[in-house]
Amino acid sequence: MCLGIPYEVIEVLDGESCLVRVGSGAQHCFSGLVDSVEVGDWLVVHAGFAVEKITEQDAQENLALIERYLLGDEPREQT
Amino acid sequence: MSKSEAVVTSPKPTRRYDTVRLSHGSGGKLTLELITELFAATFASEPLRELTDAALLANPGGRIAFATDSHAIKPLFFPGGDIGRLAVAGTVNDLAVMGARPRYLSAAFILEEGFSLEALTRIVVSMKATADEAGIAIVCGDTKVVERGKGDGVFINTAGLGFIPEGRELGPQRVAAGDVLLVNGTLGDHGIAVMSQREGFELTLELKSDVAPLNSLIEAVLAAAPGTKFMRDITRGGLAAVANELVLNKPYGVRIFDYQVPIHHDVAEYSEMLGIDPLLAANEGKLLIATPPAQAEAALSAMRQHPLGRQAAIIGDVVKKPQGMALIETAYGSRRVLEMPIEEQLPRIC
Amino acid sequence: MKAAFVPEQYKDPALVARLQQRIAELAAKIGRPVKIMHICGTHEHELGRYGLRDLLPESLELLAGPGCPVCVCDTEYIDQAIQLALTPGVILASFGDMLAVPGAIPLSGERRGDVRMSLLDAKAQGGEVRAVYSAFDAAKLARDHPDKQVVFFSVGFETTVVAVAALLKRGVPENFTIIEANYYTPPATHLLPTLEGFNVQGFLLPGHASAVTGLRIYEHLPEVGIACASAGFEPVDVMAALASVLTQLAEGKLRVDNAYGRVIEYDGNQKALAELAEVFEPCTIRWRGVADIPGSGFKLRAPYRRYSALERFAAVLAVPSERSEREHPKGCRCADVTLGLARPTDCTVFGKLCTPDNPYGPCMVSHEGTCRAWYTYGMGRERIYVEV
Numbered sequence: 029m030c031l032g033i034p035y036e037v038i039e040v041l042d043g044e045s046c047l048v049r050v051g052s053g054a055q056h057c058f059s060g061l062v063d064s065v066e067v068g069d070w071l072v073v074h075a076g077f078a079v080e081k082i083t084e085q086d087a088q089e090n091l092a093l094i095e096r097y098l099l100g101d102e103p104r105e106q107t
Numbered sequence: 108m109s110k111s112e113a114v115v116t117s118p119k120p121t122r123r124y125d126t127v128r129l130s131h132g133s134g135g136k137l138t139l140e141l142i143t144e145l146f147a148a149t150f151a152s153e154p155l156r157e158l159t160d161a162a163l164l165a166n167p168g169g170r171i172a173f174a175t176d177s178h179a180i181k182p183l184f185f186p187g188g189d190i191g192r193l194a195v196a197g198t199v200n201d202l203a204v205m206g207a208r209p210r211y212l213s214a215a216f217i218l219e220e221g222f223s224l225e226a227l228t229r230i231v232v233s234m235k236a237t238a239d240e241a242g243i244a245i246v247c248g249d250t251k252v253v254e255r256g257k258g259d260g261v262f263i264n265t266a267g268l269g270f271i272p273e274g275r276e277l278g279p280q281r282v283a284a285g286d287v288l289l290v291n292g293t294l295g296d297h298g299i300a301v302m303s304q305r306e307g308f309e310l311t312l313e314l315k316s317d318v319a320p321l322n323s324l325i326e327a328v329l330a331a332a333p334g335t336k337f338m339r340d341i342t343r344g345g346l347a348a349v350a351n352e353l354v355l356n357k358p359y360g361v362r363i364f365d366y367q368v369p370i371h372h373d374v375a376e377y378s379e380m381l382g383i384d385p386l387l388a389a390n391e392g393k394l395l396i397a398t399p400p401a402q403a404e405a406a407l408s409a410m411r412q413h414p415l416g417r418q419a420a421i422i423g424d425v426v427k428k429p430q431g432m433a434l435i436e437t438a439y440g441s442r443r444v445l446e447m448p449i450e451e452q453l454p455r456i457c
Numbered sequence: 458m459k460a461a462f463v464p465e466q467y468k469d470p471a472l473v474a475r476l477q478q479r480i481a482e483l484a485a486k487i488g489r490p491v492k493i494m495h496i497c498g499t500h501e502h503e504l505g506r507y508g509l510r511d512l513l514p515e516s517l518e519l520l521a522g523p524g525c526p527v528c529v530c531d532t533e534y535i536d537q538a539i540q541l542a543l544t545p546g547v548i549l550a551s552f553g554d555m556l557a558v559p560g561a562i563p564l565s566g567e568r569r570g571d572v573r574m575s576l577l578d579a580k581a582q583g584g585e586v587r588a589v590y591s592a593f594d595a596a597k598l599a600r601d602h603p604d605k606q607v608v609f610f611s612v613g614f615e616t617t618v619v620a621v622a623a624l625l626k627r628g629v630p631e632n633f634t635i636i637e638a639n640y641y642t643p644p645a646t647h648l649l650p651t652l653e654g655f656n657v658q659g660f661l662l663p664g665h666a667s668a669v670t671g672l673r674i675y676e677h678l679p680e681v682g683i684a685c686a687s688a689g690f691e692p693v694d695v696m697a698a699l700a701s702v703l704t705q706l707a708e709g710k711l712r713v714d715n716a717y718g719r720v721i722e723y724d725g726n727q728k729a730l731a732e733l734a735e736v737f738e739p740c741t742i743r744w745r746g747v748a749d750i751p752g753s754g755f756k757l758r759a760p761y762r763r764y765s766a767l768e769r770f771a772a773v774l775a776v777p778s779e780r781s782e783r784e785h786p787k788g789c790r791c792a793d794v795t796l797g798l799a800r801p802t803d804c805t806v807f808g809k810l811c812t813p814d815n816p817y818g819p820c821m822v823s824h825e826g827t828c829r830a831w832y833t834y835g836m837g838r839e840r841i842y843v844e845v
Contacts, residue, residue, distance in 0.1 A: 032616070032664070032720070033380060034464065051374075052313035052373050058593065061729040062726075072665065074616050077593075080721075080726060082462050082719055086718060086719040086720075090716075090717070090718045093697075097704060098700070360843075427844045428844035429842070429843070434843070436843075439474070439508070439509070439512060443511075444841075446832065449812075
């Protein structure tokens with residue numbers, strides 16, 4: 029129910045935690061609830077833990093869906 | 108590197124103690140040692156050389172401006188500054204925004220028993236460096252010591268005298284609809300930089316506090332834009348507090364374009380993360396300025412040429428209606444109120 | 458070319474303007490007033506911050522539903538937190554927002570009648586109360602103070618409780634316990650359409666809570682005539698979700714649409730849900746001033762019950778304290794506002810007697826509260842007209 033902001037992983041500390049870049053600094057992030065985190069991944073972080081990984085492809089699809097709302101085409105069924 | 112490290116060499120206080128004793132404040136030998144060897148030696152002003160009960164000062168003429176500020180901050184040292192720099196810059200700025208040329212400061216210390224004398228020395232050196240930067244002299248002061256546990260290391264009060272040249276009159280009564288609003292740089296730096304040092308938050312950032320004396324910047328603005336109507340330093344409560352104070356009971360309102368307000372990258376990211384509005388966060392080296400429309404560009408240009416105004420920007424205007432309101436206009440064309448801040452910004456639940 | 462997921466893309470004024478246009482077209486096509494409800498305090502906050510209601514046609518009303526975990530937290534838990542804060546040897550760790558929320562224990566000596574104690578009052582009375590940013594910080598506090606008992610006031614919805622489950626599963630010091638005050642929203646969405654006065658045609662579903670739970674749990678809503686779209690928090694995301702809901706209503710084809718696909722997977726975060734189920738089980742919990750809703754609370758399962766403050770401090774909490782009967786102070790309409798049955802401006806004390814520095818109820822105290830957002834951003838007034 030809360031703001032989660034995408035941050036880039038700059039260092040993997042162990043299987044369940046990493047450092048994400050926030051501004052010019054880094055913030056500790058618990059990533060145990062997201063699969064296989066690598067440097068360069070982007071995570072949606074809420075209160076110090078990663079909720080989801082966010083990929084370029086997911087985002088492109090999201091933007092494409094938004095364009096469909098504008099064109100008035102019926103949005104496709106989601107699975 | 109902060110300015111406080113650069114310049115002043117002062118004789119170290121007596122090596123007998125590393126920390127403040129109660130007797131440092133009792134008016135006897137230790138007090139005298141502390142004053143002469145630390146304060147007077149570092150501040151090095153004429154009146155302090157004599158150590159009389161009151162400083163006798165030359166009067167350059169003009170209306171007198173008089174301001175005072177007390178500082179009880181935590182932490183005492185933060186990225187970009189310390190309580191000493193804050194204490195000097197704060198009072199200098201209070202005077203300068205009235206159009207006064209600051210000249211003399213007093214400095215009173217309430218020290219906690221057990222406080223490190225090495226830390227106190229750093230603070231005092233920083234005050235001298237800041238005073239030099241502002242071109243002012245610290246001419247009198249006082250020292251008291253309270254028992255361990257009754258103070259947060261050190262509390263500092265500064266009071267200052269400045270003199271307003273003939274023909275200058277700055278104030279909210281001069282502001283009118285159509286005036287342009289400017290700031291001299293990024294907002295929220297001090298608040299977020301200090302927050303990064305508080306217990307429980309471990310953030311390491313490039314961001315530094317913006318604490319600085321702004322009198323030379325203000326002189327540059329007033330030279331380039333002599334019709335400037337109003338200035339206020341933006342401190343606790345951020346831009347929101349200053350904007351609301353300006354419009355209270357006035358026949359005008361203030362409109363700020365949120366996308367024109369300069370915000371440091373670190374402030375944007377960390378304030379988002381912590382749920383804090385940068386427009387409400389504290390500053391210690393920023394001004395809100397109102398100029399007539401014809402002089403806005405000149406004021407802007409003068410600031411951008413000054414080291415403390417490189418990111419100066421026009422952020423809004425004074426409007427006829429709504430009266431008594433400070434509002435935000437967004438990049439989407441929508442509008443909303445910029446409310447007076449209520450309390451200290453704590454990170455939200457989510 | 459900027460990456461497609463950076464927030465700037467979703468703040469783009471040009472894209473917002475096109476969505477604004479589309480929403481107006483759809484609203485005109487529908488031809489009758491439409492009410493859409495969101496159930497996330499952060500959505501209300503973002504609506505205020507960006508003034509998004511200004512961009513919507515007159516016929517479209519966007520309502521705030523139960524989206525503030527601080528506001529729905531029953532007084533029982535606040536009072537427990539206060540009692541524990543005042544217990545010697547206990548450090549009460551809480552999110553900042555909860556500190557000023559009044560419970561049901563009367564606070565004497567105030568000029569206005571029916572003022573109740575909050576954790577800040579407990580602190581003023583000598584209780585040890587610390588603000589923390591996360592459950593992890595609270596656990597750290599316990600590690601740093603092995604001689605004290607650290608009680609974490611665990612408030613929040615789905616997203617927040619997942620972090621607590623993850624933390625407990627991985628191990629916390631033995632001097633750490635939690636007050637189980639987390640709430641689960643989906644069951645409330647079963648209750649809402651049955652309430653008298655409820656007249657809503659669409660829902661915006663919460664962005665990050667749904668990333669955890671998935672969207673399948675909301676599929677009952679289209680079946681009762683409510684069009685749904687999940688919404689992120691940037692202006693483009695909110696406008697896109699509104700466009701989706703209106704499109705569904707215009708075409709008469711209702712479903713649960715994932716308009717925040719870059720973050721939400723329809724089935725949610727399985728790993729998070731598994732850990733949640735391992736540590737907590739659903740239970741009935743009272744929503745402050747509203748009702749007991751089955752399956753909407755989280756109770757620690759047997760292997761983790763020793764971390765329940767209710768159990769560990771049973772003796773302390775068994776001592777009854779004087780409590781008001783009313784859930785909210787007299788004059789406060791927080792319960793109605795939380796359910797979206799009243800706007801803050803429908804409440805007689807809003808903005809006049811009840812303000813952020815003299816709040817009556819949690820809706821004004823909490824930054825996630827609807828009344829707080831309305832007050833802060835000046836919502837509910839006439840559209841601001843500027844004369845230069």
